[in-house]
Amino acid sequence: MKNQNAFDDIYALVKLIPYGRVSSYGAIAAYLGMKGGARMVGWAMNASHTDPEIPAHRVVNRNGVLSGKNFFGEGVMQKLLESEGLVIQEDQIIDFLKVFWDPMIELL
Secondary structure, three states, X not given: XXXXXXXXXXXXXXXXXXOOOEXXXXXXXXXXXXXXXXXXXXXXXXXXXXXXXXXXXXXXXXXXXXXXXXXXXXXXXXHHHHHOOOOEEOOEXXXXXXXXXXXXXXXX
């Protein structure tokens, strides 16, 4: 698969997102030098749902919306995030900026 190495890099970075924090597709792509690669990060997250070691539920869109929720099953993404202490209302993380993990800052 052409994107397999990119997916492996994405998965390695997503595994670093701490419990109780979230990152965005774009932040992950930017850290990995994938200009315009947010969509590829989304594809990687969608392909990772069979691997419990990849916390794909911690990756949301740039506004804190659970845009990948349909790939988890009804309510699963929200339940996983809530179990980590996040508050979700209408598919959006409350106080998103407080829990946002930006690898460009966190992994200096």
